[in-house]
Amino acid sequence: MDLSPIWLTLKLAGITTLILLFVGLPFAWWLSRGRSLFKIIIEAIITMPLVLPPSVLGFYLLLAFSPRHGLGKWLQEVFDVQFVFSFQGLVLASVIYSVPFMVGPIKSALQQLPSTLAEASYTLGKTEWQTFRYVLLPNIKPSLLTAAVLTFAHTLGEFGVVLMIGGSIPGVTRVASIAVYDAVEQRDYAMANNYSLILFAITFVLVISVFVFNKYQAKSPLV
Amino acid sequence: MINVMIEKKLKAYHGQQVLRVNRQFATGSITKIYGPSGSGKTTFLKALAGLITPEKGIIRVDAVSWFNAGAKINVPAQKRNTGFVFQQYALFPNMTVKQHLEYATTDEAWIKRLLLLGKLDTLQEHKPDYLSGGQQQRLAILRALATKPQILLMDEPFSALDAKMKMELIMELKTVIKELNITTLIVSHNPQELDGWADEEMVFE
Numbered sequence: 001m002d003l004s005p006i007w008l009t010l011k012l013a014g015i016t017t018l019i020l021l022f023v024g025l026p027f028a029w030w031l032s033r034g035r036s037l038f039k040i041i042i043e044a045i046i047t048m049p050l051v052l053p054p055s056v057l058g059f060y061l062l063l064a065f066s067p068r069h070g071l072g073k074w075l076q077e078v079f080d081v082q083f084v085f086s087f088q089g090l091v092l093a094s095v096i097y098s099v100p101f102m103v104g105p106i107k108s109a110l111q112q113l114p115s116t117l118a119e120a121s122y123t124l125g126k127t128e129w130q131t132f133r134y135v136l137l138p139n140i141k142p143s144l145l146t147a148a149v150l151t152f153a154h155t156l157g158e159f160g161v162v163l164m165i166g167g168s169i170p171g172v173t174r175v176a177s178i179a180v181y182d183a184v185e186q187r188d189y190a191m192a193n194n195y196s197l198i199l200f201a202i203t204f205v206l207v208i209s210v211f212v213f214n215k216y217q218a219k220s221p222l223v
Numbered sequence: 224m225i226n227v228m229i230e231k232k233l234k235a236y237h238g239q240q241v242l243r244v245n246r247q248f249a250t251g252s253i254t255k256i257y258g259p260s261g262s263g264k265t266t267f268l269k270a271l272a273g274l275i276t277p278e279k280g281i282i283r284v285d286a287v288s289w290f291n292a293g294a295k296i297n298v299p300a301q302k303r304n305t306g307f308v309f310q311q312y313a314l315f316p317n318m319t320v321k322q323h324l325e326y327a328t329t330d331e332a333w334i335k336r337l338l339l340l341g342k343l344d345t346l347q348e349h350k351p352d353y354l355s356g357g358q359q360q361r362l363a364i365l366r367a368l369a370t371k372p373q374i375l376l377m378d379e380p381f382s383a384l385d386a387k388m389k390m391e392l393i394m395e396l397k398t399v400i401k402e403l404n405i406t407t408l409i410v411s412h413n414p415q416e417l418d419g420w421a422d423e424e425m426v427f428e
Contacts, residue, residue, distance in 0.1 A: 116313035119274045122300040123307040124327040124370055134326065138317035 005179035013155035016094040024102035032110035046099045058164025090166045094155045101150045109143030142214050149210045229280030251404040255417040258427025264410045268376040273300035306367030308377040314351040321347040327369035337365045340395045356383035375407040
């Protein structure tokens with residue numbers, strides 16, 4: 001059995017989760033502070049991947065990053081980077097597609113913390129960054145874990161968006177969900193079952209781990 | 224000397240109300256503040272600390288302007304060196320008693336003295352969840368004192384303490400506040416508890 005789709009999927013999910021942790025944390029913090037029309041619009045935009053058909057998102061990404069014109073052409077000419085039918089394209093699509101899974105839980109957790117926690121820290125002379133690092137962040141650990149695991153698990157399950165922008169190039173863009181589809185197309189149900197079982201097992205272990213961890217934090221990951 | 228002349232709109236159930244304060248506080252003085260709920264006592268303390276911005280007015284501390292709406296001066300809370308005891312304590316759930324004080328100051332000797340003052344020296348490694356209401360309240364007071372503030376703002380600081388602990392703590396606080404010459408403002412629903420300690424009083428209508 002060719003395990004490369006599984007490794008590729010895990011690599012994609014790991015990189016996506018790491019990128020979104022770095023990008024999503026400050027972004028969620030910014031969104032959690034105050035409420036302006038601009039922030040509402042930005043929040044609506046990053047929520048779109050939740051409701052938009054993945055193929056639609058994939059289609060627009062395909063158009064945007066096509067090396068034949070516009071942004072894709074410019075990226076290819078100036079930086080020699082191609083996002084269509086490449087692994088970096090899958091990463092970019094996954095990051096965009098999973099943004100709400102990382103930002104949503106973190107933003108809600110930050111908003112639920114009493115504002116006096118940050119205020120107390122400010123009166124001790126601490127900057128906003130110090131307050132975020134030493135007071136706010138440690139107190140949203142369960143939500144942080146939930147967000148990271150949801151992002152990872154969601155990336156494992158991506159299909160439409162990665163198929164549109166990455167196709168099915170073995171070892172490059174052929175992730176497990178696409179390998180399942182290809183196997184079914186070729187009527188190789190045993191192979192499809194193998195990939196499906198592995199994906200099912202990994203996802204189940206991930207989700208159950210979050211539930212167990214959050215049980216000790218007295219918090220459901222779905223809250 | 225603290226010179227305050229501010230106006231701040233208050234959100235009230237029955238429409239809007241305006242908090243107006245025009246008052247001086249002598250350096251090192253202790254003022255008890257009381258008045259009905261919703262009259263703006265907490266808002267006033269927060270405005271002094273820089274946690275809320277008044278719409279109009281000035282706040283001057285000695286020769287330094289902390290707030291001047293006309294001149295668009297608003298010194299951030301981090302630079303005002305005020306100690307604040309929040310009504311709901313606002314303790315950090317992730318930090319132990321000692322870590323609360325270490326977060327505020329690196330002065331080990333001062334931390335040790337504060338722990339003794341608040342009778343929390345045996346509970347140094349406990350997190351707030353494992354402290355009683357009275358212990359949490361004492362920790363909130365110690366944390367506010369940890370930075371050796373110029374102004375100490377306390378919002379109902381003794382509400383969870385029993386009478387004996389309250390008297391002992393007030394005695395200790397008197398010494399520290401006098402030693403550091405801290406200007407102190409205390410909001411209390413029971414102003415009699417501060418009789419013989421507070422030099423001034425301020426009533427919110």
